[in-house]
Amino acid sequence: xxxxxQKIIEFAKKDGIDLIGFAEKARFDGIEPQHNPFAIFPEGKxxxxxxxxxxxxxxxxxxxxxxFGDYQLFGKNWLEDExxxxxxxxxxxxxxxxxxxxxxxxxxxxxxxxSGVAVREGVPAPNVYPDFDYAAVACGxxxxxxxxxxxxxxxxxxxxxxxxxxDAELESTPLLEESVCSGCRGCADAxxxxxxxxxxxxxxxxxxxxxxxxxxxxEICKTCQNGAVANRFSANSVPDRIAALCxxxxxxxxxxxxxxxxxxxxxxRTSQVWSIGNATYSADTSSEKANVLGGVFSKxxxxxx
Ligand code: SF4
Ligand code: SF4
Numbered sequence: 001x002x003x004x005x006q007k008i009i010e011f012a013k014k015d016g017i018d019l020i021g022f023a024e025k026a027r028f029d030g031i032e033p034q035h036n037p038f039a040i041f042p043e044g045k046x047x048x049x050x051x052x053x054x055x056x057x058x059x060x061x062x063x064x065x066x067x068f069g070d071y072q073l074f075g076k077n078w079l080e081d082e083x084x085x086x087x088x089x090x091x092x093x094x095x096x097x098x099x100x101x102x103x104x105x106x107x108x109x110x111x112x113x114x115s116g117v118a119v120r121e122g123v124p125a126p127n128v129y130p131d132f133d134y135a136a137v138a139c140g141x142x143x144x145x146x147x148x149x150x151x152x153x154x155x156x157x158x159x160x161x162x163x164x165x166x167d168a169e170l171e172s173t174p175l176l177e178e179s180v181c182s183g184c185r186g187c188a189d190a191x192x193x194x195x196x197x198x199x200x201x202x203x204x205x206x207x208x209x210x211x212x213x214x215x216x217x218x219e220i221c222k223t224c225q226n227g228a229v230a231n232r233f234s235a236n237s238v239p240d241r242i243a244a245l246c247x248x249x250x251x252x253x254x255x256x257x258x259x260x261x262x263x264x265x266x267x268x269r270t271s272q273v274w275s276i277g278n279a280t281y282s283a284d285t286s287s288e289k290a291n292v293l294g295g296v297f298s299k300x301x302x303x304x305x
Contacts, residue, residue, distance in 0.1 A: 004098060005170045011094050012050060015087045019051030019152060019159060021139030021173040027207050028138060033124040035110050035131040037165045041103045044165040046172075049132075049139040050091065052084050054158040054242060056268060059251075062227045062243045065274045071243050072229060079160050080107060088162035100168035107132045107161055109237040132161055137206040140173030144204050144211040145181035146188075147196065147250055149241065153180055154261045156254045157247055175207055180259055188214055190249035192277035195220040225276040245275055 005022065012020045025038055025045055033039045037047050058075035061067025088104045095102035110132065114125035133150050136142035142150035149157045153176065188196035200215040218238045221228050226245035231237035241247055252269045254260055 002171065004100075004168060007098075008048070008091065008095065008170070012087070012091055015090050016052065016083075017050050017087050017091075018053045019049070019141050019154065019161075021049045021136075021141040022170045023047045023049075023135065023138040023140070024169075024172045027172065028134075030205075030207070031131060031134055034114065034128060035134070036128070037105060037130040037135065037163060039124050039128045040105065040130070041101070041165040041167070043101075043167050044103065045169040046166050047135055047139060048091075048164040048166065048170070049135055049141055049161050050084065050088055050164065051136075051141060051152070051159040051161045052079060052087070053155050053262065054079065054160060056158065056251075056262075056264065059158075059243050059248060059268075063248055063269065064271055068227070071227075075243065076160075076229065076240060077232070080162075084160060084162045088164060092164055095164065095166055095168065098168075100166050102168075103165040105130055105163040105165065107163070109231060109233050111237050112234055130163060132163065134206050135163060136161055137175070137209065140175050143176055143180055143209070144206070144213055145250070146183055146185065146201075146212065146214050147181070147241070147246060148213045148216055149247060151180040151254075152176075153178055153259075156180060156251060156260050157242055158251070158262075175209060180254070182253075182257065182259075183212065184253060185214075186253045187246040187250045190273075191246045192226060192275040193220045193224060195224070196246060245273070249273075 009020055023046065028036050028038055028047065038044050054075045058071045062071055092102040092104045108129040110129040112129060114127065116126040118125045133144060136150045137144065142152050145151045151157055152159055185198045188198045195217045197215040201212050202215060204211045204213055221239050221241060222230065224244060227243040227248060229240040229243065231239055255268060
């Protein structure tokens, strides 16, 4: 199987995948069936996580405060729905051409509850949406930052993932040991709405690794005009905070510490930081609005099953 794993890695890299990691089934023992990928494919043996970077340039317009739309295309919707989806599908077909089944899984928000009823006793109700943050850690690619965003050592917070579950038994990638988040609380300091606590923390344990994360008031984040984007699938789910001021400020600190392997000639932050701190603003968090730019799904945001 080592030979197959190597072929999978080579295929993925040639197809433009930036990050690839593998995790055996036992690494998902700690997750409930509703968010466990093996509830979708019980005969599966391995989860493969495929990541593509969010290019730093897609965040430039938001950093300058002059263009908010292109991030939603190149950094979010197209990246998930087109670029990554095509690579995941190509790899799925490659794996199946070797005689192993491969189940492609889209990064739906796992905090959404089931939308159907269980078809028999002992199985979770559809849809099972695997926890991608858990899987990114289990596949040795990421850690959970204080800002509750998964960080890789290559790009920090700048990546998105698709998943493949296969019945091929492939050796797990070692867990990421090196700490990317320093715990500096710069993200909390940067938030103009005080949504991240510097003192109230929680612990998240995945595959024996424990991450200390700040308590975040996502109801405040849903009103944030500083680069946060409403969740396009459900207004009830947490917003996308990659481009928000908290995380863009963190990006700068990671670069200043030279913590990432994706380096740049010039610093990300070159202009005066802007922020809108009016917490009384009521953002339109409807999934209809969230789907307008580059969304390919129903305007109701309901993906069905
Ligand atoms: S700003 Fe500091 S504490 Fe917050 S996520 Fe980044 S490195 Fe971690
Ligand atoms: S998304 Fe906005 S409100 Fe939420 S933590 Fe980041 S900057 Fe603060």
